[in-house]
Amino acid sequence: MDKLSTMNLSSALEPRFLTSPPAASFTDSPRAWLCCKNAIHQVTETPLMKRARWLFDREKWEELRRVADTAWDNGNRTRYDFEIHSKEVEAERKAYIKDLQEINQEIGLHFMEAANFALARRYLSRGRLDPRVLIGTFEDIRRDVLDDEDGENAGQVRGGLLETARSWRSIEDIIRANLEHNYGTIDYETTPIMKRLADRLLERAKHDLLRGFLVDCRQRRKAEQREGRLGMDELTWRRTGMIIDVVLAKVYAALGDLDELLAIMNEPGNESLVAEVERALRSAGQYGMLAGLLLKKGDQGGAMETVTELLARQDDPAVREQISVLLDAQSVQLDLMSTLQDLSEEWKLNSSGLQVFLRRHLTEQFHRRKEAQIVKALSLAQNLEVAETVWGAMSKGGSSSSNGGGRRVVGSIPNGNGSAAVDAGSIRTSKPEKDQQSQTGRIRHEKSASAFAPRTAPFADSPANHGLAALQ
DSSP states (O other), X not given: OHHHHTSOOOTTSOGGGGSOOOOOSTTOOOOEEEEOSSOEEEEOOOOHHHHHHHHHHTTOHHHHHHHHXXXXXXXXXXXXXXTTSOHHHHHHHHHHHHHHHHHHHHHHHHXXXXXXXXXXXXXHHHTTOOHHHHHTTOHHHHHHHOOHHXXXXXXXXXXXXXXXXXXXXXXXXXXXXXXXXXXXXXXXXXXXXXXXXXXXXXXHIIIIIIIHHHHHHHHHHHHHHHHTOOSSOHHHHHHHHHHHHHHXXXXXXXXXXXXXXXXXXXXXXXXXXXXXXXXXXXXXXXXXXXXXXXXXXXXXXXXXXXXXXXXXXXXXXXXXXXXXXXXXXXXXXXXXXXXXXXXXXXXXXXXXXXHHHHHHHTTSOGGGSHHHHXXXXXXXXXXXXXXXXXXXXXXXXXXXXXXXXXXXXXXXEEETTEEEEEEGGGOOTTXXXXXXXXXXXXXXXXXXXXXXXXXXXXXXXXXXXXXHHHHO
């Protein structure tokens, strides 16, 4: 402008042409006037979409990202009084926002393809990608929540700077492709460590990308509902909202975020999520998470049965032996609520891990560790019959190597009238007393007891036994 202001101009030229008036529309940039001999030309910035397409065609992703970030920041700083603006200005504004959303979608899809899930979430959220599109890229989620209408374009993504749908790989395939790019061809059966790495990356995708994106969607939808601008017919809007809530609840369950899971399940209109989430947790084997969910709901009996089901599914004989040793040799009294309140994720026990726990933490408060929570939850069951069955069957094997069953375990089993001390050493389901159980009850207990019976005797010289002996 300094050069333009020092040019020799005709005296007939009106001075108003030397200034730049305020922007008249949403898309106007600061302007300069190029004064020629017989004309005056306005110099403006290249339109946003034209610059974006030029960079996109040449795969200049960092420059495209800077353009999008600058436009996003400028848009957030600009405030307009739309009531005094003309309809033309409002139309320009909407077109500009739509262009910026498409640019952000394209950048987000690029980062998702590169398995950079945190950045993908940021730009896809800015671009307001249809949440069903992102959900459809997760194979283990879409088949349970998307119906034929939503999933008819599975394997394709519509959005970004392309006008037509493009072929798209699932998140699982994207992760595998990135691992093979970095490490070469992978056979998951012969390289279990790579399988674990792929699983962790998928977990990261669910946390950084899917969870964050859906949380952004829910917050935006609440604002849209308050302002009455749904952007689609109400039926589709509500249906999309239900899909978001179902998927988000399952993601919270998979990640072990019990508080957020309960918050979304307790919202008005989400009553149907309870059965869906419980079914998903059970099918995924997340019995610890399910027990915590039931306990939070006040269903202590259901939580106890879930814990026993978790224990019954332990296939490692060494795990069962160590638990039976602990049941047979240690006397503890703890409150059921404090025992189960921290059950918030799936428990996967192995013999070495449990031995390390018993060796290092046997003198500490047991309720601080997940492995011991299983044992204490069993000994403090609200359901006396379940406690007798499981406790008696499991301690049966341990007592045979512990001074002829001389050790006794005492636990506090709450009932409707208070607490009653139960002598676990005397409880055996193989010989139930007739005055305590009916014939039907005996048959049921004998069948269930076989599922919990230890397969071999406890370790005679295990670190756990040394630790237990030191405490006595």
